[in-house]
Amino acid sequence: MNKEKFSAWLNIHTKISDSLREDYIAILDTWDVWQLEDIALFNEAIQQIDCDTKLKQQASYFYRLFLKGYPKQLRGTYTLPILQPSGRTREYLQHPDLLKGRILYEHLIKNQMHRWLDVNILGHNGNTNGRVSANILYYFGIKADYRGLFKDCTLPELIELLHEAGEGYEDVVRLLQMYADYLTVAEAQIAISDEELEADRESQDIENGIIKEGSMKYYYGSRYERSITNRKKAIEIHGVSCIGCGFVFEDKYGEHGKNYIEIHHIQPLYTLGKPEVINPATDLVPLCANCHRMVHRRYDNVLSVQQLKEIIIE
Structure with missing residues (x-):
């Protein structure tokens, strides 16, 4: 029965607590969807249901992944851990896309830890203990089991793999592609550095539509x-x-x-x-x-x- 299978799946493939797992199952009980084993039928049914809380949205999200056969295995080599997006946007919005792309690259391929990312990419002095880059990665749902997962990949190969992975990886692919474009230009010996891309911040903030709130910047203009x-x-x-x-x-x-x-x-x-x-x-x-x-x-x-x-x- 799907109910027991789903409970076991959550236990194996996610790190959610027992109480949260029970909450998800209780929600799905009220929706009476256990008999739906086809993702298209579940998607049709869920459109008639009011997912008005974060808990309901998460229950729907995980059950959809379960029905779609996650975790995915790509090319018989890489098993993608379940993405568990945090929903926290603060750090994601505070940093430009190019830096987020580099964080993804260094974490997924170069096996760099959060503290290293904070110091060497985001310019913090170490007092953040990696919290800033961690929250950027958690926004995508990328947790510890992703670090260094693609250490044998080139950047173009990683972009291609995650493009194949599809749902949930669209923004990750976009940011990695932006960083790949940056590296291509650098290799062509066009003088562009991280500093130059961030140069003249006051005028470019206005040009890009970056909104300031107090001492924080939010990159709403990133698209x-x-x-x-x-x-x-x-x-x-x-x-x-x-x-x-x-x-x-x-x-x-x-x-x-x-x-x-x-x-x-x-x-x-x-x-x-x-x-x-x-x-x-x-x-x-x-x-x-x-x-x-x-x-x-x-x-x-x-x-x-x-x-x-x-x-x-x-």
């Missing part, structure tokens, strides 16, 4: 976040000369400034009402740090490139 590939294409199309004043970093700083320039989004990302395809030829332009700051100096009056040029000429 419109710049693609690293688009940045590379913009540099290939427009070059690395500031479109406002003509400044070239290499001319001033030599080899150290080679290929460096900031990329300005002509229409600030926070003004986009929905995700749009970005055209590097028409939507992105190169600006030096000074011009970029001047363009965004006033939140309520972001300068156009033409207005910037007119100010410089004056």
Whole structure:
């Protein structure tokens, strides 16, 4: 009977408490769904049920995984532990997607522990004891049994594997792909560093629609976040000369400034009402740090490139 099988499945494949397991089973009892062994029939039935509490949502989530035959085995090599998302968004929203992608890479492939991730990627001094990166990973449902699970994989292989895994891994795949794009650009010797991607934060926060609450930043604009590939294409199309004043970093700083320039989004990302395809030829332009700051100096009056040029000429 599904009830006994589901209880045993929870006991084997999750780390939830006995009391929580009993709560899930009690909820499913009230729904009278034990006879539904087909995921499509369960999904149809659950649409008629009011899952108005976190407990009910979790019961539905785990029973769906049970019916779908989780944990999944990929290519006969990797058995994916059950994802158990925490629902805690604070740390996830406080950090840009590129850093989250690197955290996933270092944890899943490089076998790095939470404390190492906090210090070496997020820049904490160690007092956090790994709590910040842990909560980012827990947001996805990635717990301790995932650390180093893919140590024999390359990053492209991991992306392909998790893409095959499907449901529950969509955001993980997106972030890993963003980090892979970043590495591709770096290998192509386009001068992009973590510091440069975070550079000019005040002006780029406005451009990206990042909302500040007190001392915390929340990256609500992440779905419109710049693609690293688009940045590379913009540099290939427009070059690395500031479109406002003509400044070239290499001319001033030599080899150290080679290929460096900031990329300005002509229409600030926070003004986009929905995700749009970005055209590097028409939507992105190169600006030096000074011009970029001047363009965004006033939140309520972001300068156009033409207005910037007119100010410089004056």
